[in-house]
Each structure stands twice: as structure tokens, then as C-alpha cells.
Amino acid sequence: MRFLRRLPALAAAALLACTGLAATPAAAQDTSAAAAPGFKAPFPCGQRWTYSHHSAEVRRALDFVRSDGGATAGAPVLASAAGTATRHSQPSGAGNYISIDHGGGWTTYYFHLNAFSVPSGAFVAQGQQIGTTGSTGNSSGAHIHYEQLLNGVGQNIVIDGAALPYPGSYHQAHLTSTNGCGGGGGTPFNTWGSGVNVRADARLNAPVVTTLAGPTAVRVVCQKQGDTVNAEGYTNNWWSKLRDQGGFISNIYIAHPDARLPGVPVC
Numbered sequence: 001m002r003f004l005r006r007l008p009a010l011a012a013a014a015l016l017a018c019t020g021l022a023a024t025p026a027a028a029q030d031t032s033a034a035a036a037p038g039f040k041a042p043f044p045c046g047q048r049w050t051y052s053h054h055s056a057e058v059r060r061a062l063d064f065v066r067s068d069g070g071a072t073a074g075a076p077v078l079a080s081a082a083g084t085a086t087r088h089s090q091p092s093g094a095g096n097y098i099s100i101d102h103g104g105g106w107t108t109y110y111f112h113l114n115a116f117s118v119p120s121g122a123f124v125a126q127g128q129q130i131g132t133t134g135s136t137g138n139s140s141g142a143h144i145h146y147e148q149l150l151n152g153v154g155q156n157i158v159i160d161g162a163a164l165p166y167p168g169s170y171h172q173a174h175l176t177s178t179n180g181c182g183g184g185g186g187t188p189f190n191t192w193g194s195g196v197n198v199r200a201d202a203r204l205n206a207p208v209v210t211t212l213a214g215p216t217a218v219r220v221v222c223q224k225q226g227d228t229v230n231a232e233g234y235t236n237n238w239w240s241k242l243r244d245q246g247g248f249i250s251n252i253y254i255a256h257p258d259a260r261l262p263g264v265p266v267c
């Protein structure tokens, strides 16, 4: 596929133990081969937290507390990947918690929140704050109870592409977050056109995450083939995933002559 991109001026017109949890029933068999999202730590860039797993824990959860001298209570809890957030409350167990549906059968959980930062049903970007760390529900102290599930089945947690160990107590393993670090993520491009929809996936019927009012400096983290788009005199089925907007736009609206962007990995 090829097309020539031009940019005429008129284009612009266009441990804390948390036992006894029973947050949600595990259900489906894990038979999917869907690739996992590129999960990052559920806490801010540069922070160092320690984590543990205890025998009474549900599924394959890990509990995180800060180990860099900062306060755990009240620390921002971040989406470890983009997706649709839902608020929940389970006073006898998970407390105030958020689930994020990442698509492809993948879900993450964030338990015991002190407060929510997004409304239920919000599409959140990776690194977006979804709540603050607390100790609501069945919890003996502030911590983030974090889980990754595939089709309702808890998976061994992978962060930044690496499987985390499951130590039985804190201060044996630590994780420094790269979530929301910015700067290095993605390749810079400019968009063109106006009213360009950023969608949750590379599909024309995927929910609109946000809209680019006009030409915008963006960072493209990866690209993939999706629905074929016919617009502005071009046809293209490649879509770019935008780091800061947390969704996809047709490559038609990326100001570059190639249908498939050079130097950008496939999602």
C-alpha cells in the first residue's frame, strides 16, 4: 500500500493482608492466545515499591508497599495499561477497587483504594491516575493489591515484559516504575486534519477516547493493521497507537508519506 502524503494548508480545515477476598468469580478457561498488553507498574514513574504474595491471597495477586521512603497511603495508583475502568465497592474484601478491561480478555485489578480518580466507564491511558492508595475493605494497612487476569483467570504478573517473583514477605523483591515516565516513549510525529477521532482500538467502531481538534504533536508507541479507512483521498489500514492519548488513529492522519510508519514497532 502506498500513498503520497501532502500537507496543503487547507488540510487543516479538515502486607498488609487482605485475606478473604472474593471480588469477582473466576470463570472462563484460559484458552486464549491473546498477546498481553505491555503492562507497567501500577504506581508512578521512578517510585520504588516492594511486594509480596501470601498463601491466603486470591488468585495470583501481589501486594505492593513503597520502599523508597515515600508514603504508601495516598500515593497515586496508575493504570498499568490503557483500557476501560470500572469502579467497584466490596467493604468486606477488596474495598474500593477498580478493574480495567484492556481488551483481548485481559483485565487488571487495583484493590483497597482510598479514593477513586476516574468515573466508572472511563477510558484511561496507561499511566493515568485511577485512584489513591488506601486500606479500604479487608486490609490491615495501606497497600496496592494488584492482579492481572486473562479471561477471568489470575496470571503470573508481568511488568515491563518481565515476570515478577512471588516472595512470601516484603523487602525481598522491589520494583521501580517506568509508568508514565514520558520522554522516551514512542516516536514523535505530527498529525494533520481536524476533528480526528482517537479510538480505543484500530477499528472504526471502537469507542472514541478523545478527539484531536487540529494538528497535534503526538508520540506513536506502536502501529498495527485494523479497519481500512478511506479519508482525505487516501486509503490505509494501518493505525498508530498514541502514547499520551491512550488510543489509535488512522495513519492517514499522521503527517508522514508512508502508509506504515518507519521505525515504529508493530503493536
Ligand SMILES: [Zn+2]
Residues within 6 Å of the ligand: 017, 018, 057, 061, 062, 063, 144, 145, 146
Ligand atoms: Zn492482596
